[in-house]
Amino acid sequence: MLGSFAVLRKQSLLGDAISHAALPGIAIAFLITGAKDSNTLLLGALVSGLLGTFWIRGIITKTHLKSDTALGLILSLFFGFGMLLLTFIQKQPNANQAGLDKYLFGQAATLVESDVWLMAIVTGLCLLVLFLFWKEFKILLFDKDYAKTLGFNTKTIDILITSFIVLAIVLGLQTVGVVLMSAMLLAPAAAARQWTNSLSKMVLLAAIFGAFSGVFGTAISASQNNLSTGPVIVIVASVFVVVSFIFSPSRGLLFRQIRFIANRRDLEQQKTLAFMYHIAETHEDISHPHTIKILNNFQGFTRKTLQKLVDKDYVTIDGTMWSLTQKGFEKAANLYNQQHKTDE
Amino acid sequence: MNSAQIEIQLIASLVAVACAIPGTFLVLRKMAMISDAISHSILPGIVIGFFITQDLNSPLLILLAAITGIITVVLVEHIQKTGLVKEDTAIGLVFPALFSIGVIMIAKNANDVHLDVDAVLLGELAFAPFDRLFIAGTDVGPKSLWIIGAILLITLGLLFAFFKELKISTFDAGLAASLGFSPALIHYGLMTVSSVTTVGAFDAVGAILVVALMIAPAAAAYLITTDLKKMLLLAIIFGVFSAISGYWFAHWLDASIAGSITTMLGLLFLIVYLFAPSKGLIAVMYREKQQRIEVSLLTFLLHLKNHDDIEERHVNHLNEHINWQKVRSKTVLDLAQKNNMIEIDNKIVSLTEKGDEFTSKAIDYIITNEDAQIEDMKDDFFLFRG
Structure with missing residues (x-):
């Protein structure tokens, strides 16, 4: 759901970066507390995720490095540091450390009831904030300068959205793990984007898609053994x-291709008609018959287009000869005029 | 230092160099995240290769993995070309999907063999020397040393052969195309090299470290220099430095070598980020402060020029009229005096001849909308900068 904002803000890969950046936080939280209480670990993840995000922002605004470099940098550096800490922990004489790496790849089956409750609460909180600040988010998303002139504190809202994205990611880590978190954030939103242009619908759809893939995915992985969730x-x-991508009615590839072909057919038909018109112009009698052979592919002629023209009663065919009808002649003349008009 | 340690450091340094070269170009071409995507999505290629050969060390694995890497790039580009989503979203969609396929294939079919996700993602440099290559029965060194050495040689050869083409197409794709170099060819060439390097390096150091080694040295070098050759050289030096220091850090901590090399890279980047001359955070903030004071100075001088009456030019008046705080007006006044722009006579400020000339010129530039020229003018007039 929050992914919608990430996708629209062109920060898609932020999710990836944050989920990696959360690792050292988990490790440090464990080092400090020495216990595997999921809440403190999540807190650590949250802090280091936020730290990573703001460092990324700092790199982008203060230096000439581009956002992709900043993301890749933070992602790999934080993750490497996290790995260092994890291996360091493994050498510690503390038997408690097993299972920390569960956070890396996620294991939905290890979730206990309290985790689920925590998730539910955070999701509710996200929803609440989303409703409260809907208008602000929306303006900030599409027209930042306008939001500023309206007197919204863009920085605060920005931080708010980012923090919630980070929160959502950190929570999701337990379920799907570091590597796949970015897909969970992105995929539903990217799919939803194809079906609608309205933000509210998009957010709703993304939530539905997300929930569905969660349910289906879990069902499939439960039905077979050895499949991680x-x-x-x-x-x-x-x-x-x-x-x-393929089937969305307005943006999908399939329908775009169909529209494209339809347009091309129309164009070819018009071209044929225009060509016929130019020939007919030179004759006294507009319905003077000509052979089909003089029509060729360059004029967009195909057997089909000719048949269509006949169907529309613009042309009559007699054996291998064709002739324009009065109606076809007028249509062609107007076609020409209209094209001129639109050209001007 | 025993021979295993030397070998580990040698491998790490070679990997660092091999990664730094394509990494520099990736950073310059704003495609840094592609390396992350490649490093994840080569997993299915490796798994398939393993199913075919049943041998983790076969060169076919590297080939297949490199092909998967290229497939990733192609997929990302195709999704992007449809215009349905932006490039970063496309990357974010493709590689988790491929990675998932890889993970599932491992889980379903290869559960009992030595091929697990941790090994692929994290790698373990410490074991590299134990995996030795024998030619005709004689021990010629660790296998990964040879693999990465070969990749490095190829990369270097390509770099020298196509340096001019790479340079032009990186900075001016249009010019490169009009000169007759195929941008697509160079693009895919670079992508292939990146994939092969990633694959060759990952079983020694792991996927994440590959990404770090590609991006971090190049990014740090980019903050220091804008010259491509110097940048390449610096990136290589940074890479090798953190590889070796990272090894000793890991040795001291008894922790993962890959992790500590990354940590060293992180520290290195942090230092460069803060202290790089002219591009570093501190330099940028200093410059911003200087600009602010100089703009204030200009405002102040313009104010002086516009007002002749004595009460407008009184020192105390500044605080209330231009709405500055005391400290700020003091700084501005000091700067103006140091530069001989103003005279203060009995708490009444007046422009000197030089100040007057400066202000008139500045007004000219502002009126004609050539504000940028003021920067050059400052060099002529200022003895001290803000």
């Missing part, structure tokens, strides 16, 4: 995206 969920989500 995270990857299956991601694949289901990716399938949603592919389907949306």
Whole structure:
């Protein structure tokens, strides 16, 4: 859901970066407390995720490095540091450390009831904030300068959105793991984007897609043994995206191709008609018959287009000869005029 | 230092160099995240290769993985070309999907063999020397040393052969195309090199470290210099430095070598980020402050020029009229005096001849909308900068 904002803000890969950046936070939280209480670990993840995000922002605004470099940099550096800490922890004489790496790849099955409650609460909180600041988010998203002139504190709202994205990611880490979190954030939103241009619908659709891929993914992974949940969920989500890409009515590839072909047919038909018109112009009698042979592919002629013209009663065919009808002649003349008009 | 340690450091340094070269171009071409995507999505290629050969060390694995890497790039580009989503979203969609496929394939079919996700993602440099290559029965060194050495040689060869083409197409794709170089060819060439490097390096150091080694040295070098050759050289030096220091850090901590090399890279980048001359955070903030004071100075001088009456030019008046705080007006006044722009006589400020000339010129530039010229003018007039 929050992914919608990330996608629209062109910060898609932020999710990836944050989920990696959360690792050292988990490790440090564990080092400090020495316990594997999921709440403190999440807190650590949250802090280091936020730290990473703001460092990324600092790099982008203060230096000439581009956002992709900043993202890749923070992602790999934080993750490497996290790995260092994890291996360091493993050498510590503390038997408690097993299972920290569960956070890396996620294991939905390890979730306990309290985790689920925590997630539910945070989701509710996200929803609440989303409703409260809907208008502000929307303006900030599409026209930042306008939001500023209206007197909104863009910085605060910005930080608010970012923090919530980070929060959502950190929570999701337990379920699908570091690597696949970015897909969970992105895929539903990218799929939803194809179906609608309205933000509210998009957010709703993204939530539905996300929930569906969660449910389906879990179901599939439960039905077979040896299938980890995270990857299956991601694949289901990716399938949603592919389907949306192809079949969405207004933006989808399939319909675009169909429209494209239809347009080309129209154009070819008009070209043929115009060519006929130019020939007919030179004759006294507009319905003077000509052979079909003089029509060729360059004029957009195909058997089909000719048949269509006949169907529309613009042309009559007699054996291998064709002739324009009065109606066809007028149509062609107007066609020409209209084209001129639009040219001007 | 025993021979295993030397070998580990040698491998790490070679990997660092091999990564720094394509990394520099990736950073310059704003495609840094592609390396992350490649490093994840080569997983299915490796898995398929493993199913075919049943041998983790076969060169086919590297080939297949490199092909998967290129497929990733192609997929990303195709999704992007449809115009349905932006490039970064396309990257974010493609590589988790491919990675998931890889993970599932491992889980379903290869559960009992030595091929697990951790090994792929994290790698373990410490074991590299134990995996040795034998030619005709004699021990010629660790296998990964040879692999990465070969990749490095190829990369270097390509770099020297196509340096001019790479340079032009990186900075001016249009010019490169009009000169007859195929941008697509160079693009895919670079992508292939990146994929191969990633694959060759990852079993020694792991996918994440590959990304770090590609991006971090190049990014740090980019903050220091804008010259491509110097940038390449600096990136290589940074890479090798953190590889070796990272090794000793890991040795001391008894932790993962890959992790500590990354940490060293992070520290290195942090230092460069803060202290780089002219591009670093501190330099940028200093310059911003200087600009602010100089703009205030200009405002102040213009104010003086516009007002002849004595009460408008009184020192105390500045605080209330131009709405500055005391400290700020003091700084501005001091700067103006140091530069001989104003005279203060009995708390009444007046422009000197030089100040007057400066202000008139500045007004000219402002009126004709050539504000940029003021910067050059400052060099002529200022003895001290803000």
